Amino acid sequence: MSEADDDAPPPDELPFPDSLCHQCAAPPRYIRSARSIFVLCPLIPEKYPRQPVLHCPLFRPRSP
Numbered sequence: 001m002s003e004a005d006d007d008a009p010p011p012d013e014l015p016f017p018d019s020l021c022h023q024c025a026a027p028p029r030y031i032r033s034a035r036s037i038f039v040l041c042p043l044i045p046e047k048y049p050r051q052p053v054l055h056c057p058l059f060r061p062r063s064p
């Protein structure tokens with residue numbers, strides 16, 4: 001299990017389920033607040049990509 005899997009919310013709680021970030025090898029981190037779950041990307045300068053991410057030049061598929 002990777003580090004990204006440790007904080008990944010269950011599939012029914014994923015914010016913007018269509019986002020590429022959820023399939024990305026970056027790996028994204030999931031930051032929980034009282035009301036939301038934010039996707040933190042370690043590769044992009046702005047840290048929190050605008051969701052849903054449908055195209056990203058840094059996307060690499062996570063290995064199964």
Ligand code: SF4
Nearest residue numbers: 021024026041056058
């Ligand atoms: S590299 Fe792109 S697709 Fe991957 S987690 Fe970061 S913003 Fe999302």
